[in-house]
Amino acid sequence: MAAPVNLLQKLALINEHWSPKVVAEMNDYQFKLAKLKGEFVWHSHDHTDEVFMVLKGELTIELRDGAVALSEGDLYVVPKGVEHRPVAQQECQVLLVEPRGVVNTGEAGGDLQAPNDVWI
C-alpha cells in the first residue's frame, strides 16, 4: 500500500527553477511539481496536451495568439502542438500532468532543458 503524496512537503524539497520533479504516476501519466520564475522558452509538445495547475503564485502562459493569466487554484490545458511560453514574474509553484517521457522544453531544447523522469 503506497503512501499519499503531500504536495507542499514535496515542493519544499525543490530548490531550482524550471526543473519538474515527478511525485506520482497514474497509468503512463506523471504528476510533476515545479517552481517557476522568469521567462521560459517558446516550445510545444507535438504528441500530447499538457496540464498546468497553479498551487502557489501566479503564472502567465503566453501563446502565439494571446496569453492566459493563472492564479492559485487555476488549471489550464495547453493543447497538443500549441506553442507556449510560461512566464512567472515572481516564483510560482505548479503541478504538471503529462505522459511519461515528456521533456520540459518540448522540441526546443536549450539551456533550460531539465533532466527527465527525476523523482522526489
Add this chain to the structure above:
Amino acid sequence: MAAPVNLLQKLALINEHWSPKVVAEMNDYQFKLAKLKGEFVWHSHDHTDEVFMVLKGELTIELRDGAVALSEGDLYVVPKGVEHRPVAQQECQVLLVEPRGVVNTGEAGGDLQAPNDVWI
C-alpha cells in the same frame, strides 16, 4: 484559446455528493471535481489507476489491507484493480483524474452510481 478553469469557482457549482463533474480534458483523460460526504461503496476500476487529490477537508480511502488518510494537498493513486472505498466524515472536496469513460462506482454499480461525463 480556452479559458483557465478555476477549481474553487467550479466547486461552488456542485450541490450534491458523490457526483463527479468534468472540468477539463487532457488527451483522453478527464479532470473531475467532486464533493464527498459519508461512505461510498467498495469498488474497483479494472482498467485504470485513479488519482484523488484533496482540495479541502479530509478523506479516508479504505483498502482491503488498510486505509489511507488524506488531508488538503495530499494526492493518492489507487492502482488499477485495487478495491477501495472512499469515506469522508465531513464534506471533502476532491479533484479526480482518470481516463474518459470511468464510472464512479466502477464494477459495483448501485444507488451511488453517478451519470458519467457531466461537465460544469
